[in-house]
Amino acid sequence: MSRATTRAERERARQARLSAEQQRAAIARRQRRTLALVALVLLLALLAGVAGALLGDRRTGTAATTTSTSVTTTTVPPTGSAELTFPAPGETLNGPTPCPAEDGSSPRTTHFQGPPPQCIDPTRFYEAVLHTSVGDLKLLLNPEQAPNAVNNFVVLARYHYYDGQPFTTILPRKAAQIRPRFEPAAADSPGYTLAGEAPEQGQIFVPGTIAFVPATPDTDDYSASFVLATFELAADLPQNFTSFGIMLDGQQTLIAIDRSGSQAGSPTRAVVIDSITITPAGLIN
Numbered sequence: 001m002s003r004a005t006t007r008a009e010r011e012r013a014r015q016a017r018l019s020a021e022q023q024r025a026a027i028a029r030r031q032r033r034t035l036a037l038v039a040l041v042l043l044l045a046l047l048a049g050v051a052g053a054l055l056g057d058r059r060t061g062t063a064a065t066t067t068s069t070s071v072t073t074t075t076v077p078p079t080g081s082a083e084l085t086f087p088a089p090g091e092t093l094n095g096p097t098p099c100p101a102e103d104g105s106s107p108r109t110t111h112f113q114g115p116p117p118q119c120i121d122p123t124r125f126y127e128a129v130l131h132t133s134v135g136d137l138k139l140l141l142n143p144e145q146a147p148n149a150v151n152n153f154v155v156l157a158r159y160h161y162y163d164g165q166p167f168t169t170i171l172p173r174k175a176a177q178i179r180p181r182f183e184p185a186a187a188d189s190p191g192y193t194l195a196g197e198a199p200e201q202g203q204i205f206v207p208g209t210i211a212f213v214p215a216t217p218d219t220d221d222y223s224a225s226f227v228l229a230t231f232e233l234a235a236d237l238p239q240n241f242t243s244f245g246i247m248l249d250g251q252q253t254l255i256a257i258d259r260s261g262s263q264a265g266s267p268t269r270a271v272v273i274d275s276i277t278i279t280p281a282g283l284i285n
Contacts, residue, residue: 092109120154
């Protein structure tokens with residue numbers, strides 16, 4: 001057998017492996033999208049059930065009426081033209097980071113010398129309300145899912161780290177991203193790195209999921225940048241993201257954020273986080 005024949009066979013084998021890997025990846029993407037669609041249907045059904053329960057008493061003795069709705073589609077612009085403005089940096093903490101005040105009275109701080117200490121009760125859920133320029137979005141944070149991520153987000157939120165930050169990337173039907181930036185500033189990070197906590201068994205990004213993302217694609221730094229999964233295309237988000245919470249309320253706000261995106265990911269209008277309110281919720285177990 002000639003060397004040329006051997007090389008050709010190796011190349012065919014390599015191409016066959018590559019094709020098989022691509023097919024497996026495509027199947028996995030379809031499965032994730034299917035599961036995400038199922039999750040979206042369940043979420044909408046849950047919201048409808050809650051609304052029905054709240055309105056049930058009002059419907060007593062009222063004749064039933066039937067309404068028809070039409071499905072409309074929205075044309076997604078190829079690029080956005082919004083001019084994004086970023087806040088000035090806040091204070092710098094020198095030395096160990098103290099836990100911020102739970103009532104939100106700590107001064108705005110945007111640079112730290114190291115990762116925060118344990119400032120949350122890991123046996124409790126936490127509710128985070130994102131007050132944005134297009135409405136409020138209530139999230140339930142789960143320390144059992146990603147304890148370091150929840151603790152980090154709570155600390156940064158209570159130090160007002162995200163106040164004034166715009167969504168820098170909005171991909172319709174997929175996700176909206178906050179990549180914090182301060183102007184003028186020497187560094188656009190909290191001053192420390194934090195390892196990710198993606199589950200080994202994989203995950204499905206259902207609508208309303210919040211997840212930390214790497215500061216840059218080639219780093220294991222999940223200290224500040226995060227995404228909000230919007231709709232069914234969120235199933236294609238990378239598996240190395242650290243999801244740590246899910247939306248409780250604010251579907252119209254999520255829709256408004258989603259409609260502010262473009263095919264290129266650049267926003268068509270600025271959507272800004274005005275502030276974040278953090279409160280402890282119920283016990284996990």
